Amino acid sequence: MFLTIDPVLPDDAAEMLKAGDQVMITGELLTARDAACGRLAAALKAGDPLPVDLAGRVIYAVGPTPAKPGQVIGSAGPTTAARLLPYLEPLLKAGVKALIGKGDWPPDAATLFARYGAVYLAAVGGAGALIARTVRAAEVIAYPDLGPEAVHRLSVERFPAFVAVDARGADLYRQARDRWRRGR
Amino acid sequence: MGDAQPLKPKEPSGRASAPLSPRLVWVDDIRRTVARLLVEANVAIGEDVLNALRQAAEEEESELGRDILRQLVANYDLARRERVPACQDTGLTIVFLEIGQDVHLVGGDLRAAVDAGIRDGTRDGFLRNSVVGDPLGRENTGYNGPGVLHVDIVPGDRVHVTVACKGFGSENKSRLKMLTPADGVAGIRDFVVETVDRAGAQACPPLIVGVGIGGSFELCARLAKQAVIRPLNRRHPREDIRRLEDELLEEINRLGIGPQGMGGIRTALAVNIEVYPTHIAGLPVAVNIGCHSNRHMDAWI
Numbered sequence: 001m002f003l004t005i006d007p008v009l010p011d012d013a014a015e016m017l018k019a020g021d022q023v024m025i026t027g028e029l030l031t032a033r034d035a036a037c038g039r040l041a042a043a044l045k046a047g048d049p050l051p052v053d054l055a056g057r058v059i060y061a062v063g064p065t066p067a068k069p070g071q072v073i074g075s076a077g078p079t080t081a082a083r084l085l086p087y088l089e090p091l092l093k094a095g096v097k098a099l100i101g102k103g104d105w106p107p108d109a110a111t112l113f114a115r116y117g118a119v120y121l122a123a124v125g126g127a128g129a130l131i132a133r134t135v136r137a138a139e140v141i142a143y144p145d146l147g148p149e150a151v152h153r154l155s156v157e158r159f160p161a162f163v164a165v166d167a168r169g170a171d172l173y174r175q176a177r178d179r180w181r182r183g184r
Numbered sequence: 185m186g187d188a189q190p191l192k193p194k195e196p197s198g199r200a201s202a203p204l205s206p207r208l209v210w211v212d213d214i215r216r217t218v219a220r221l222l223v224e225a226n227v228a229i230g231e232d233v234l235n236a237l238r239q240a241a242e243e244e245e246s247e248l249g250r251d252i253l254r255q256l257v258a259n260y261d262l263a264r265r266e267r268v269p270a271c272q273d274t275g276l277t278i279v280f281l282e283i284g285q286d287v288h289l290v291g292g293d294l295r296a297a298v299d300a301g302i303r304d305g306t307r308d309g310f311l312r313n314s315v316v317g318d319p320l321g322r323e324n325t326g327y328n329g330p331g332v333l334h335v336d337i338v339p340g341d342r343v344h345v346t347v348a349c350k351g352f353g354s355e356n357k358s359r360l361k362m363l364t365p366a367d368g369v370a371g372i373r374d375f376v377v378e379t380v381d382r383a384g385a386q387a388c389p390p391l392i393v394g395v396g397i398g399g400s401f402e403l404c405a406r407l408a409k410q411a412v413i414r415p416l417n418r419r420h421p422r423e424d425i426r427r428l429e430d431e432l433l434e435e436i437n438r439l440g441i442g443p444q445g446m447g448g449i450r451t452a453l454a455v456n457i458e459v460y461p462t463h464i465a466g467l468p469v470a471v472n473i474g475c476h477s478n479r480h481m482d483a484w485i
């Protein structure tokens with residue numbers, strides 16, 4: 001399924017996506033991992049202005065390597081999403097509609113995605129060189145002092161991901177375990 | 185490490201007389217070696233991991249799992265071809281130095297040379313600055329150092345340098361437990377499998393699971409690190425340990441986590457165990473979770 005993000009996720013898209021769907025994303029992503037999510041959440045809590053409007057946006061949890069000369073970006077695969085749990089609710093409340101990362105979440109996260117009508121998309125962890133080829137442009141737009149953890153605006157074309165938690169709270173990881181578990 | 189430990193101490197005398205002059209090794213050679221190995225490890229994954237991934241891509245029963253494994257192989261091929269880091273988490277740099285006791289290190293501070301090597305390799309290889317200077321203050325050091333340095337003094341007049349890049353998606357899922365003698369192998373088995381089960385999808389499976397058994401609290405963790413970077417085609421010399429490795433791998437692969445946690449029969453590529461003598465009251469066990477991006481490289485000076 002193709003998803004266009006221009007620069008927000010279309011209104012009905014989150015509703016349509018089902019856990020297990022494969023998607024190809026074209027459009028604009030914002031990057032934020034531990035440090036940047038922490039700052040965004042702190043700003044939201046304090047009522048300070050945000051460096052970028054989060055309503056409808058898609059956040060990609062990534063800290064890329066520097067671009068080599070002639071490259072748009074270095075290696076750029078997903079980081080573990082579950083570490084962002086303390087920041088998840090404030091970000092969703094501020095309007096974030098999708099988060100891209102890798103790995104499963106503790107069970108409460110699915111409830112949050114469902115409550116805010118948002119989705120969690122998983123990219124392939126450790127495939128950073130391959131994923132970087134889908135990035136057409138990259139630019140730091142906030143928190144440059146954070147280095148690789150700064151907020152970047154990425155323009156991507158056919159960025160591959162799986163719907164891992166959908167807006168009804170269905171969880172691909174849990175389904176996969178139930179289906180494949182043999183021992184214990 | 186690794187062989188069955190003798191029940192008597194070795195006699196230290198091996199040579200009639202000391203060498204008249206030690207071999208001089210310039211720490212700058214160590215700096216350059218660390219830099220080169222760091223770049224190489226990040227762009228060129230070992231053949232052992234690549235072969236294991238290819239084999240897993242054939243054996244995996246989940247279609248999605250097979251697809252993911254093929255993407256990982258394609259990613260490693262691309263990284264090698266274009267000389268870019270295969271994964272954006274180029275890791276905390278762990279350096280093991282085995283220094284021959286007939287070596288005299290000259291030309292500067294050894295630890296500074298290692299960190300300068302990390303700085304240079306990070307710059308030359310376009311690696312990521314992934315280190316904060318203080319665990320509480322959390323400001324990025326901006327040069328990807330310092331690394332973690334383990335030094336051993338060994339017989340001989342050469343220096344063996346091993347550089348490992350440890351991503352923290354997997355490092356974070358590692359655990360250590362002080363078991364008691366009564367817990368035995370069953371206790372070890374439970375702890376290892378439980379640790380992998382808890383790591384689940386977050387540590388980038390398929391995993392390489394490094395297990396340290398014995399020693400003291402800190403040595404046990406180090407054994408697990410040495411186990412996780414042992415090449416997958418180098419098996420443990422002890423038959424009973426090899427059997428335990430195989431049994432644990434089988435049990436882990438029954439957890440169903442699968443490639444990237446999306447279900448399947450290839451949750452781990454290998455379980456590597458290292459053992460060391462321990463106290464009569466204890467049975468320490470450490471599990472160092474390694475992701476598929478198991479990057480390490482070594483050289484002799």
Ligand code: SF4
Pocket residue numbers: 077078079125126127271272273274350351352353354386387388475476477
């Ligand atoms: S866990 Fe390993 S493969 Fe996954 S992102 Fe971290 S370093 Fe890369």
